Amino acid sequence: MFIYLIRRLNLLITTLFVISIISFSLGHLFPGDPVINFSGHPSLTYSEYQTISQQLALDKSYFEQYLVYLTRIFHGDFGVSFGSQKPIVDDFFRVLPASIELSFYALVVTLVISLPLGLWAGIKNNTLIDRVIFSIATVFNSIPIFWVGLLFILIFTLNTGWLPMSGRLNLLYEVPTITGFLLLDIGLSELPNKGYVYLDALHHLILPTITLAVLPVTLVIGMMRSSVIHVMGLPYIKAAQTKGLSSWQLISRHVFRNALLPIIPQFGLLFNTLVTSTMITEVIFSWPGIGHWIIEAIYQRDFPAIQAALFIVASMMISINVLLEIAHMLVNPLMRKEFNATK
Amino acid sequence: MPQSDIYNEIEYPGPYKQAWLKFKQNHVSWVCFCIVVFFIFVALIGPFISPYSPYYQDTNYVLLPPSWQTAGNVHFLLGTDDLGRDVFSRLIHGTSLTFGISLLVAFGAMIIGVSLGALAGMSKGVRSSIFNHLLDAILSIPSLLLAVVIVAILGPGLDNTVWAVMLVLIPQFVHRTQIVIRDELKKEYIIAARLDGASEFHILKNSIFPNIIESIILQYSLAVSAAMLDIAALGFLGLGAQHGSPEWGAMLADSIDLIYRASWLAILPGITMFLCLLSVNTVGHGLRNALKQRSE
Amino acid sequence: MLLDVRNLTVKLNSTNLTINAIDKMSLSMRDGSIHGLVGETGSGKSLFAKALIGTLSDKWTVQADRMFWQGEDLLKLSTDKRRQIINRDMAMIFQEPSRSLDPTVTIGEQINEVIPKSEFQGSIFSRRQERLQIAKNLLIRVGIKHYQQCYDSYPHELSEGLCQKVMIAMAIIRSPKLLIADEPTDAMESTTKIQIMRLLQKLNTQKNMSVLLITHDLESVINYAEEMTLLYSGQSVESGAVKELLKRPYHPYTQNLFKSIPKFNTDTRPKSRLETLPGSTPPLQHLPIGCRLGPRCPRAQKECVYTPKSVKLKGHVFSCHHPINLE
Numbered sequence: 001m002f003i004y005l006i007r008r009l010n011l012l013i014t015t016l017f018v019i020s021i022i023s024f025s026l027g028h029l030f031p032g033d034p035v036i037n038f039s040g041h042p043s044l045t046y047s048e049y050q051t052i053s054q055q056l057a058l059d060k061s062y063f064e065q066y067l068v069y070l071t072r073i074f075h076g077d078f079g080v081s082f083g084s085q086k087p088i089v090d091d092f093f094r095v096l097p098a099s100i101e102l103s104f105y106a107l108v109v110t111l112v113i114s115l116p117l118g119l120w121a122g123i124k125n126n127t128l129i130d131r132v133i134f135s136i137a138t139v140f141n142s143i144p145i146f147w148v149g150l151l152f153i154l155i156f157t158l159n160t161g162w163l164p165m166s167g168r169l170n171l172l173y174e175v176p177t178i179t180g181f182l183l184l185d186i187g188l189s190e191l192p193n194k195g196y197v198y199l200d201a202l203h204h205l206i207l208p209t210i211t212l213a214v215l216p217v218t219l220v221i222g223m224m225r226s227s228v229i230h231v232m233g234l235p236y237i238k239a240a241q242t243k244g245l246s247s248w249q250l251i252s253r254h255v256f257r258n259a260l261l262p263i264i265p266q267f268g269l270l271f272n273t274l275v276t277s278t279m280i281t282e283v284i285f286s287w288p289g290i291g292h293w294i295i296e297a298i299y300q301r302d303f304p305a306i307q308a309a310l311f312i313v314a315s316m317m318i319s320i321n322v323l324l325e326i327a328h329m330l331v332n333p334l335m336r337k338e339f340n341a342t343k
Numbered sequence: 344m345p346q347s348d349i350y351n352e353i354e355y356p357g358p359y360k361q362a363w364l365k366f367k368q369n370h371v372s373w374v375c376f377c378i379v380v381f382f383i384f385v386a387l388i389g390p391f392i393s394p395y396s397p398y399y400q401d402t403n404y405v406l407l408p409p410s411w412q413t414a415g416n417v418h419f420l421l422g423t424d425d426l427g428r429d430v431f432s433r434l435i436h437g438t439s440l441t442f443g444i445s446l447l448v449a450f451g452a453m454i455i456g457v458s459l460g461a462l463a464g465m466s467k468g469v470r471s472s473i474f475n476h477l478l479d480a481i482l483s484i485p486s487l488l489l490a491v492v493i494v495a496i497l498g499p500g501l502d503n504t505v506w507a508v509m510l511v512l513i514p515q516f517v518h519r520t521q522i523v524i525r526d527e528l529k530k531e532y533i534i535a536a537r538l539d540g541a542s543e544f545h546i547l548k549n550s551i552f553p554n555i556i557e558s559i560i561l562q563y564s565l566a567v568s569a570a571m572l573d574i575a576a577l578g579f580l581g582l583g584a585q586h587g588s589p590e591w592g593a594m595l596a597d598s599i600d601l602i603y604r605a606s607w608l609a610i611l612p613g614i615t616m617f618l619c620l621l622s623v624n625t626v627g628h629g630l631r632n633a634l635k636q637r638s639e
Numbered sequence: 640m641l642l643d644v645r646n647l648t649v650k651l652n653s654t655n656l657t658i659n660a661i662d663k664m665s666l667s668m669r670d671g672s673i674h675g676l677v678g679e680t681g682s683g684k685s686l687f688a689k690a691l692i693g694t695l696s697d698k699w700t701v702q703a704d705r706m707f708w709q710g711e712d713l714l715k716l717s718t719d720k721r722r723q724i725i726n727r728d729m730a731m732i733f734q735e736p737s738r739s740l741d742p743t744v745t746i747g748e749q750i751n752e753v754i755p756k757s758e759f760q761g762s763i764f765s766r767r768q769e770r771l772q773i774a775k776n777l778l779i780r781v782g783i784k785h786y787q788q789c790y791d792s793y794p795h796e797l798s799e800g801l802c803q804k805v806m807i808a809m810a811i812i813r814s815p816k817l818l819i820a821d822e823p824t825d826a827m828e829s830t831t832k833i834q835i836m837r838l839l840q841k842l843n844t845q846k847n848m849s850v851l852l853i854t855h856d857l858e859s860v861i862n863y864a865e866e867m868t869l870l871y872s873g874q875s876v877e878s879g880a881v882k883e884l885l886k887r888p889y890h891p892y893t894q895n896l897f898k899s900i901p902k903f904n905t906d907t908r909p910k911s912r913l914e915t916l917p918g919s920t921p922p923l924q925h926l927p928i929g930c931r932l933g934p935r936c937p938r939a940q941k942e943c944v945y946t947p948k949s950v951k952l953k954g955h956v957f958s959c960h961h962p963i964n965l966e
Contacts, residue, residue, distance in 0.1 A: 011479070018480035029496045138628065142621035144572055146579045146595060147613035150602065154610075158603050239739035241694050243753045243809060244726035253752065254741050261743060268483075275485040280576055294488070295580055298495050306495050310488065317483040333793045334742050 004329065012322045016315055023311040024069045030303040034058055038069070040079035040088070040304035078308035083300050088308045091293070097180025098168065099282070099289030103274055105205060106212035110270075113213070114220035119256060121221065122228025134225065141218035145277050149211045149284035156207060163207050166286035170200045208285045212277050216270055223266055227259040234258075264328040268321040275313060358637065362557070365633035372629025375622040382619050385435060386443035393432040394420075397589040401427040406605050422607050424597070430608065433589035434615050440590040441578075442619055444505060445570035452509045452570075453563050456516020463517060464524030465543055478521075481514045490573050494582045501590060504583035508573045512566050519562045523555040557634055564627035568620050575616060591616045641817065641849055642668040642691075643707040649683070649690050649873075650700045651923070658923050660686055660699075661873040662931070665949060665956070668817075668866070671847045673840070675860030675881070677896075678870030679920050684853045687870075688819050692731055693721060709816075729817045730810035734825040736802035740794035746805055747790040750774045753809050777808040781838060800831035804838070811842060818842070819851045824859070836863050857900055861885065869893055872920060872931040874946070879955035889955065889962040891938050892916070930960070938963070 027037045036042055039052045053059050057068040072078070078088040121133040157165040168182055169175065175185050175197065186197050231237060232255065240250055279291030286292065290309070297305035329335045356364060367373050395401075407423040408415045409430075415422060421430040463474045481489070493507035527533065528551070536550050577583030578592025586597055591612045598608035649661040661683045668674045678684045690701045706713045708728070713721050733739045741749060751770050760769070771790075778786035781804040794802055803823060810818055820839060824832040840863055842848050852864055860867050861881060868878035869892065877890040888894040898914040918935045927933050929944040936943065942960040949958040 011476070014476045015480045015483065018477055019483075022480070026492065026496070031496070031498070138624060139621060142568070142624050143617050144575055144592075144613065144620065146576060146592070147609075147617065150595065150599065150609050150613065154602055154606055235733065235735065235738045236741050238694055239731075239733055239806075240741065242692055242729075242731040244755075244813065245752065249752065253744070258741065258743055272483075272485050276487040276576075279485075279487055279491075280579070283580060294491065298491055298582060301495070303495070306492060310484065310492050313488060314480070314484045317485065318480070321483060332743060334795065 005326070008322050008326055012318060015318050019311060019314045019318070020070060020073065021066070023073075023307055023314075024066050026307045026310065027069070027303070030307075032303065037303045037307070038079060040081055040085075042082050073311065078311075079304040081297070081305045082302040083297070083305070088305050091305070092290070092308065092312060094180070095289050095293045098182070098287060099278055099291065101181050101183070102205075102208055102212060102281070102287060102289060103278055105209045106216065106274065106277075109209060109213040110216040110220055114217045115224055115260070118221040118224025119228055119251070119259065122225040122232065122259065123251065123255065125225075125229050125232065130225075133221065137218040137221040137225075140214050141222070143214065145211065145215055146280050146284060148214055149207075149281060152207050152211060153284070164200075164204050165207075168201065168204050168287065169197070170204075173197050173200060208281050208287055211284070212274070212281045215273055215277050219270060219273060220263075223263045224259060227263050228255060231255055231259045261328070261332045261334075264331070265321075265325055267324055268317070271317060271320050275317070361637050362630075362633045365636045366629050369629050369632065372625055372632075375625035375629070378618065378622040379626055382438060382442050382622070383446070386439045386446070389435040389438050393429075393435040395429040395432040397428065397433045397436040398587075399428060399432075401429075403427070406601070408605070409607050409611075421611055422605075424605070424608055425601055430611055433594060434591075434612060436589040437591045437594060437612065437615070438619075440501070440584065440588070441571055441574055441592070441616065444501075445508075445567050445574060448505055448509045448570045448574075449512060449563055449566035452512035452566060453516055453559065455509075456513045457520050457559055459513070460517040460520025461524060461547060464521040464528070465547060478514055478518060482518060486511045486569070487573060487576060490577060491580075491582060494577060499582045499585065501578075501584040501588065504574055504577050507577070508570050511573065512570060515566065515569075516559075516562060520555070520559065523558045524551055527551045527554055557630075561627060561630055561634075564623060564630065568623045568627070571616070571620060571623070640667055640707065641670045641672075641709060642666070642851075643705065644691075645704040645706075647687070647690065647701070647703040647706065649686055649695070650702070652698055652700060658926070659873065660923060661690070663946065664870065664873065664875040666868050666875065666878065668849055668851065670816075671843070671849055672866055673843050673850045673852055673864045675864035675867035676851060676853045676870060677855065677857060677860055677867055679855060681872075681920060681923070682870045683873040684855075684870055685821050686873075688731065688821050688851070688853055692725055692729055692819060693718075727813065728815055729819060730813065730815040731819040731821065732803065732806045732810055732823050734822040735799075736806045736823075737794050737797070737799055739806060740802060742794055744793075745790070746792050746794065746797070747771075747774060750777065750790075750805070750809055750812070753812055755813055773812075777812060778805075780811075781805070781808045782834070783808075798831075799827055800834060803827070803831075803835055807835075807838060807842075811846070811848070814846065815848065817849045817851060819853065821853045822855070823852075824854075824856070832859070839863070857896065869896070872926060874931050875949070875956075875958065876932070877955075877957040877959075883953070883955055887964050889952070889957040889964055890959045891936055891961075891963055892932050893957075894963060930958075 028034050030037050035049060035053050035056070035058055036044070038056050038058070041048070041052070044052065055068075056072075057064045076089050078092075080086060081088050081091055084091060117133050117137075121130045124130045153165055156163045164170070173191070173196075175182065175189050175191065178185050178188050182201055183198070186194060186201060191197055237250070237254060240254055245253075275291075278289065279294060281287065282289045282291035283295050290313070294306065294309045296302075297309065366376075401423065404416065404419060404423050405427045406425055407419050407427075409422040410417050410420050412422075419429050419431070421434065423429055424433075463471060463478075466474070490504070490507040490511045493510055494503055497503035497506065524547075533546060533550055536546050541550070574583055574590070575592030575595070578588070578590045579596045581593075581596060584590035584593040586593060588594075594612040595609060598605070598612070602609050644664070644666045646663040646665060647661060648659055648663055651658045651660050664683070664687065666674075666676070666687070676684050676687065686695075686699075689695050690699070691706075695701065701714070703714055708724065711724070713724065716724070740746070751774060754770060754773055774790060775786050778789055783789050783801065783804055789797065789801065789805070794805075797805070807818075818839070823839070824835050827835070836859055839850050839852070843850050852860065854860060864881055866879065867881050867884060869876040869890070871892055877884065877888065877893045884893060885897065888897060895914065895916050901913060916932075916935045916937070921927060921931065921934075929946050930936070930939075933939050933943040938961045940961060945960075947958040947960050949956050950962075
């Protein structure tokens with residue numbers, strides 16, 4: 001077990017290392033002067049230019065430059081943004097909670113909807129129910145997410161006026177930022193009409209959450225369904241049927257568990273989709289999160305910000321993947337078997 | 344004459360034919376396959392048959408609704424946009440841009456990805472381990488983010504999008520190929536071939552490749568729909584095809600400001616793209632089912 | 640009679656044709672006996688077991704003149720009622736036992752969940768303790784010495800023989816009247832095989848539990864079973880007491896099958912061939928009409944294109960137009 005953890009940690013570190021190399025090379029690949037790209041100060045006097053160049057070792061070999069870069073990101077120094085002239089890390093963590101909040105709700109919606117549906121479809125394989133669920137999943141899987149967003153806005157905002165179109169909160173309300181997570185902040189704040197504020201915040205959440213959840217839901221339904229079909233065909237399920245278990249016991253104890261375990265590592269893919277969808281959703285609904293921030297950075301050719309975003313987002317993805325794998329290892333006895341066999 | 348072959352009259356179709364027959368049995372996939380063929384056809388010859396040029400602006404007919412509405416005009420079947428350009432012609436041209444380019448991009452990525460994947464799958468030891476770490480790192484970057492970053496390096500525009508999307512798709516092909524080659528290498532017939540003294544290249548060409556080509560085609564169908572989504576998403580974000588281009592994503596982006604006055608500008612390109620993606624995905628599902636049924 | 644099945648037909652409905660995988664097969668079992676069901680691979684033995692216990696998928700349809708379980712026709716009952724009777728009275732163990740246990744749940748938990756509520760005597764609070772005790776007793780009864788270790792293990796950590804013992808433990812917990820053993824010792828070492836067979840025999844004598852032993856291994860049937868039924872391509876060939884059958888088979892197939900057992904006492908020449916019928920078992924798509932043994936039978940004549948009726952003679956049932964040993 002210990003060796004396994006060390007091995008995973010090794011993988012994590014090596015991959016982060018590769019990511020840092022990619023991120024470092026971006027500084028040179030982006031158009032413009034590397035000194036400006038790395039530091040983030042667009043207009044420098046000659047002497048400033050020289051000092052920064054020396055600080056970042058940009059007059060030395062690539063290897064030394066890389067080492068300096070590595071030390072900088074180790075200290076959380078990604079330079080300053082072209083746009084705001086503030087440290088990128090501060091900017092990043094200012095917008096991060098909004099994205100996490102949105103993704104979290106979407107993830108909850110995804111799991112709540114898709115796991116039962118996938119299980120149901122898989123158990124009733126080759127029946128009408130299965131076909132209906134699977135067809136709907138395929139249809140929604142094929143709708144481009146930006147079009148879903150537009151349609152939602154068209155239907156629920158412009159035509160009926162039921163839900164707000166953009167932002168996290170009506171401009172009337174001023175909620176002080178404490179944690180960055182809006183629903184928590186409202187709770188912590190001293191506003192007189194908390195109930196209304198909550199209601200407004202939830203109204204703003206509905207459309208982005210659903211838009212964001214569409215693609216992950218269809219993905220998880222597909223994964224769960226094929227996993228359940230596979231498990232249902234295995235001999236031990238047939239054997240369990242002859243042991244006098246009720247079908248509810250059979251499904252809840254044996255089918256669900258065995259179908260869910262092997263797809264846990266595939267959830268990494270889910271997070272990948274989630275980030276991609278978040279970027280587009282945030283742009284459509286003007287949600288002040290990371291996706292919005294990155295796209296803005298690209299419009300403004302804010303290279304230090306893009307460089308940092310790539311590194312941080314990729315590192316988060318890798319960490320999630322490794323954590324999922326370790327979690328999978330902990331809960332799935334079959335994985336331990338393979339591990340023991342290869343030891 | 345002794346009849347050794349009593350069951351002669353029964354003909355067993357070959358594996359490809361069998362898969363094809365299974366595929367055709369499923370009507371839904373068959374219809375979708377026809378739609379995909381239709382889209383390919385339109386993408387190839389569409390630009391020659393469209394009634395107007397996609398950039399031709401008829402200032403007499405601005406924001407004309409589709410012809411089935413009372414205010415519509417039969418000369419502009421699906422209406423016109425804010426500059427008086429014919430939506431129908433633009434959609435036809437968009438097919439070549441979004442769908443046609445996706446097919447090519449995915450094909451290019453497949454060629455490069457499969458070759459690299461074959462190299463990686465057949466190699467062992469340190470080389471393969473380094474390669475794997477590199478691949479893991481790239482695969483952990485969300486595809487759209489990677490595409491966006493590449494566009495940031497190359498600068499916006501449809502031609503740069505093509506390269507960005509291709510670079511994004513390659514690791515996925517490498518990963519897939521590597522996995523299926525690894526799986527295939529574990530099987531006994533490979534060991535048998537190896538014991539017969541076959542060289543690595545020989546094994547790859549004669550034993551492994553015929554057995555993995557179907558998974559690669561499957562991955563190709565996934566890649567086409569991913570490429571379409573990425574190209575259109577970049578166009579939508581204004582990083583790919585530029586405003587005014589008939590690329591579907593860019594058309595959707597252009598429609599946002601007019602969405603209340605001219606909803607067809609947002610709905611029609613969306614429906615076209617949805618139909619195209621749905622057919623490609625369904626063909627992919629049908630193919631996977633056919634292969635699964637064949638192995639049963 | 641414990642079980643009395645007459646003219647059971649199991650059909651496979653595929654897209655363009657229906658195949659009678661089991662064709663008018665009959666089988667009857669006495670209370671408390673070990674009954675061997677013998678046949679080659681693909682002769683429909685396991686199918687019969689599945690049809691009996693009702694775990695066939697929708698692709699199959701089951702018909703029978705009657706399927707009496709202790710005087711009650713199972714096929715005439717509603718699905719729920721039937722399930723209930725089967726769950727109460729029958730249990731089944733399988734070949735490849737390690738694949739028949741849920742790989743992600745410990746043996747202990749799997750045993751616990753099949754303990755029926757009626758087994759508990761104490762209050763709800765002492766359940767945990769009681770469960771543990773019952774499970775341990777069971778494991779000891781099937782001859783597992785290190786029960787604690789076994790209790791905490793996952794199936795993949797145990798050997799095939801142990802897994803089969805666990806399966807048997809789980810099967811006997813409800814004290815079923817009939818245990819269906821579907822090739823229980825397939826692919827096991829011969830010592831483990833003997834252990835399992837002895838265990839089954841012991842359960843049979845001590846608890847009066849009938850065993851339907853499905854196997855292609857003639858020797859274990861001859862050694863352990865009292866009665867046997869022979870199956871060829873889904874048709875029942877001959878059935879009766881094992882000793883009678885051995886002494887005087889009426890069906891050519893039976894005779895041939897017994898001849899194919901290698902004998903070590905007679906003066907068999909080295910490297911001589913064992914006696915077998917020419918040809919091989921027909922595949923399901925190409926079943927001959929009438930008696931399915933027809934094309935391979937040395938005594939086949941033109942009547943054999945009609946399915947023979949079963950004839951009962953001195954407690955010995957066979958279906959053949961031209962029986963042997965009857966002169």
